[in-house]
Amino acid sequence: MPIEIQPASGVQLDLEYEQTVTSALYRDADLSGTVAGAVEFLQCRFEKASLAGSHLAQVRFIDCVADVADFSNLRGERGVLERVGVTGSRMTGLAWNDGLLSDVTFADCKVDLTNWRFARFDVVTFTDCNLAGADFTHADLRGASFTRCDLSRAQFHNATMEGARFRSCELQGIGGLTSWAGAIVHPDDLLALSYALAGALGITVSDKDR
Structure with missing residues (x-):
């Protein structure tokens, strides 16, 4: 980020097709x-800015920072996030399908019900983020890391997972476990993952004799 940055004004607040903002x-x-x-x-x-409910196909955020922003229900299909830091922001329902994320950090964000289908990471x-119900179908997650995240009911069908890292995450009800080959899971998460795998295979876990 530059040392001095001026508040957005004029055309920067009235975005148009193929516009570049530098x-x-x-703020607000x-x-x-x-x-x-x-x-x-x-x-x-x-x-504390809002792009909620916007449709910005092929949008590009490069060398940007978002702090307590609202990107909920933003549609950014085929979008790019490159060298971006997002903190304390709300992104519920964001759609970034077929997009690219490179050198990006999400910390303490609400990223539930998001669409990352066919996206590349x-x-x-992701650290301390709520990703409940997120859809990573066909996503390339080989460069992704999740720490203390809620991934309950997240979908990973046909995702590429080799090298993806998970530590201290909530994994209840996740889908697409057959795509987890090559993922790196912390020992603390093995129990939760085993229950999810049992459910995916139709296995009932019970301590009753009958």
């Missing part, structure tokens, strides 16, 4: 419901 501070900015394609944000900061970390 070094702008979106309400951009909810915006519709524009191929918008590019370079070295921008989002503080390259050096991406």
